[in-house]
Amino acid sequence: MIKEIATTPYSDQRPGTSGLRKKVPIFQQRHYVENFVQSIFDSLTGFAGETLVVGGDGRFYNRDAIQKILKIAAANGFGRAVVGRGGVLSTPAVSALIRSLKAFGGVVLSASHNPGGPDGDFGIKYNVANGGPAPEKVTDAIYARTREITSFRIVEAPDVDIDRLGVTQLGDMRVEIVDSVENYAALMQTLFDFDRIRDAFRGGFTMKFDAMSAVTGPYAHVILEDMLGAAPGTVLNGAPLPDFGGHHPDPNLVHAKHLYDLAMSDRSPDLCAASDGDGDRNLIIGRGRFVTPSDSLAVLAANAHLAPGYRDGVAGIARSMPTSGAADRVAEKLGIGLYETPTGWKFFGNLLDAGLVTICGEESAGTGSNHVREKDGLWAVLLWLDVLAARKQSVDAILRDHWATYGRNYYSRHDYEEVDSDGANALVKSLRDSLPSLKGKRFGALEIAEADDFAYHDPVDGSDSRNQGLRVMFADGSRIVYRLSGTGTAGATLRVYIERYEADPAKQFLETQNALSDLIALSHEIAGIERFTQRKAPSVIT
Incomplete structure (x- = not known):
């Protein structure tokens, strides 16, 4: 009734x-x-x-x-x-x-x-x-x-x-x-060389995957351990729990620090990985080498052709605006399109449906392809496994080769979580009002070349999206991006993205925060972060 x-x-x-x-x-x-x-x-x-x-x-x-x-x-x-x-x-x-x-x-x-x-x-x-x-x-x-x-x-x-x-x-x-799991696992088998990955595990390849007591546990148990033959115990926290076992199911260097510590230890497996609460984000850490989400997107796009589902190559790459420009250099070398969109996976849908892009990624550890219309954490892990099995190199070696070929985009995201909403909104308004006056200003060796509020014109449906993030771009190609996140439920989350490109191979192995130290300090000065948020330091750095 x-x-x-x-x-x-x-x-x-x-x-x-x-x-x-x-x-x-x-x-x-x-x-x-x-x-x-x-x-x-x-x-x-x-x-x-x-x-x-x-x-x-x-x-x-x-x-x-x-x-x-x-x-x-x-x-x-x-x-x-x-x-x-x-x-x-x-x-x-x-x-x-x-x-x-x-x-x-x-x-x-x-x-x-x-x-x-x-x-x-x-x-x-x-x-x-x-x-x-x-x-x-x-x-x-x-x-x-x-x-x-x-x-x-x-x-x-x-x-x-x-x-x-x-x-x-x-x-x-x-x-x-x-x-x-059944339908998803069948789809993954059409994209990746399961025999090749299985052989790698048989040959001694080791990994740990932390499902964070969230949704990907059943998927990881079936695909990684049952189908691909990873050793029992490869999947950590594999049972989904209503409260995620008290975990914060965000695969970053704060909430998955135990994985980072393991990867940097003498007990490290070849690959440490994780996914988040609903399975759409990913964390990739090789032995002794953390891979930023931006670098992961670029490496996967450059190597996707090694996987059977992408053997015909990549039609184009899309990235969210705050994601680093590392993927742009891959697109340029491959001679394919690069699309810069606002944050939010929905902006990739039209590009994927139109066949303009194959691989997509955003700064919040989200990576995916045209196999679905969402970011996909386990898919990213499986593509990394297929690339590692095909190239027979470590994560670190693949990343070093990538930087030698394309240069390195030093990149970090600083999150100020659950700050007072009024203060966060006042910061954005003040910075937005100051954008016209920033161009040409010098801060030591850094000169601001452009400053704007990012707007996006969808090339497929013609729609426009404005006020998608405040960009401060420097003459040497460095940039700082500020935006308020729409994914929290308490207060506001201010995200600040800091990026610098380094072409010189001799300078590509600095610690990231040190390499960006002057820009990090400047990010506080330009926006008045402490004054508006009452925070001297971010809650999370990735």
Whole structure:
């Protein structure tokens, strides 16, 4: 039986770069989830009888929200819902399922790398038919609907058993519970030389992969240990837990410091890697060598042709604006297009769909390709494994060869997390107002050549996105970028990106923070970071 239930709008349901993210208690408010989900469906047309994919990263409140979503989807006319067993699907696995099933779209339940648990974070994101995050015109429509919604439709029925594989009926909608890993693992086999990687493990190659008690544990166990023959115990923290075992599931050098310490020790395996809460980010550290996300993108783009799924080469490369220019040099050498977009994977979708690019990456440890329309942490690890197996070199040797060929982009991201929102917004306004006066200013040997607020014109659909990050660019090619992140749930996160290019091989092996020390100091001076945020140092440096 379908019921129409009266409700009142919430004013705080504007989706960010990765959907709607809030603390769990906010989502537990009366009708909060129902309002947002109904607003998603009210903003769409043509889905009667169509397929909807539903899954999440297993965090606290995942299972409760799925029951609501299924009942609202049934009441609104979807014909089939496909759900990962236990409600678990990594974000890239959702994208892969949408594409392979030719589904109408999907609902992803995740707050990505943010902490979980009863007092942690939760999120809901809608993905469209290409498997990618909804574009801004859709999220804008969803938000507009949330501000005027007066009722939602829901099927009154017992909860669906999402732990048992098979098909059940919910009203007029068929619900299929599927193996969370099977479809994704089959896709990976079409892209990479599993025999070659398996031979490398047989030959003594070693690795550790930390799933951070998050969604990629089951995928890593099946693919790395069962299918590729990595030694038992290769996967750490492989069971997804509602609170991620108390971990902060962000694969960076703060929350995965134990991996960094292992890689820098005399006990280091050949490769240390990790993924985040929903499986779309990655961390790559070789024996004695950390690989920045920007360098990882560049190295993978330069070597993708070694993997069977990319043997015909790379059509083009896309990177988010704050990501370093390392990939630009690869694109130039390969004679292919390079596209600089705002941060947010949704901006890559049109480029991928149009066939303009094959490999994409962003500064927040996200890398992916045209196999799905999301960044994909385990995919990046598998491509690294295939490249390592093909070249029979260490991570360090591959990186050194890359820098010798293309030069090195010294690059670091400084995050100031959970700063006062008013202070962060005041910093951005003050800096934006000062941009016209910065050009030509000198700070010691550094001269500002340009300063602007990055805007993007989509070459496929002609849309424009403005105010995407404040750039201060120097005459020697160095730059500092400032932007507020849209992925947090408390306060504001100020991200500052610092970059310097070094062509001289003799100067390519400095410690990164030392190589960037003058620019780091200048990043504080130009923006007045301490004055506006009351922070002398960043929360996280990557």
